[in-house]
Amino acid sequence: MQIDKQNTLLVGGEQSPRRAVIGGMVGLGIVAMLCLGTFTRPQRVTAQEPTGEKPNDVAVFMRAKLGHSQHVMEGLALADYSLIARGAHDLALASQASSWQVLQTEDYARQSREFRRACESLRSAANDKNLDGAALAWMEVTLKCIQCHKYVRDEQAGN
Template sequence: MRCSTALTLILGVVVSLNTTDAEQPEKPVETFMHAKLAHSQSILEGLAVEDFDQIAKSSQALTLLSEEAGWNVLQTAEYAHHSELFRRNTRALTETARRQNLEGATLAFIQVTLNCVECHKHIRSVQQARLDSPALPSRLGVVQ
């Protein structure tokens, strides 16, 4: 056995830590957005234990999520740009996982993670510009 059991335990702790703030019933947008986090955690687990099927399935799920209507929360050109980059990177991740290229998949996952951070930065800047009438109930770091 490799270190998969320990990693699964660690990931389990991470997942349970992330769900402890869900005391209030989640709104649909939040449920949708939190699915991204679950798929990302699953990709990390897949990378850690070299499970290419798990990586490919979860990154494909991310691509599909980003193609749904609910994804288009903001109607800015920059949001569309981040979404396009995100899809490109999740597709690259699926491809490298199918080719069983562990280093390539790890790098692609880093790109995807950078996309998460960049798009959320954009959302915060839009929301800060609209603090009088916030468009989104953000928990991405903006104090309202």
Template sequence: MRRTVRPVLWSAVALVTVGVGSAQERPAQPKQKQLPVMVRKLTHAQKVLEALAREDYTLLATHADGLAACVKDVTWRINDTERYLMFSNDFGREVASLQKAAKDKRGDAATLAFIDMTMTCVKCHRYLRDEGISRVPDLGPLAPRTRPAE
């Protein structure tokens, strides 16, 4: 029985080796078009809420970092008004607080930072809507809608 096992074993090792080698030689898959920054922000915020509910600090840190990356994205800044910049800066500070709380594994501090961040987000979107600031590229479904003409 040993005589039949060895060739089968070596055949399996050879197949795995060839499979690994050919997988490494494949050209990289084309990178999918990156989602609009506001869609990414929403996805990360939803995952932060999940992480808070589960007390999963690794997941929390990952998605807090994702929110921080959104703020740094060039498409984030859509307006130069003082009020918009205030909301944007507040959001960035709250995300930094969320990152710190995740690192320190402080659930209550992370929850408070998430609530503050969410309030700032809602206030900013309301401001953009109320001012009639129309959709700009890469805002996706979260873009503020302009008010109908009166």
């Protein structure tokens, strides 16, 4: 593996934009998983001190969303199109759940719609068995996650 003067990945002396895209997608996916985990702080409750509180619904929901994201990443790594499509479908469905609605603003609603459109692009690429298209769509989904998480943090810090 080599890098040419334009920082393009060379495989066997030839450029491999597919590998470069997939490599970038894997890195971005790792960042996304870390970002998705920012809202999932486990609560510590000991058996000796029952609190009567239920687990944080948002934390549980975000953990499930992270699982759907991991399915997409696994599908991309293995070129398993059904796994990619299932993960995209599950993420889009999750965005319609009541636990998703952490803010009641027009900006938040817009970001949720954009996220669902990105998930549909991912699902469509998987159904077309287009790995490069799915990788690019996954980067878009990931960026939508990061942008929305930043928006939520900023809104919560401002309140």
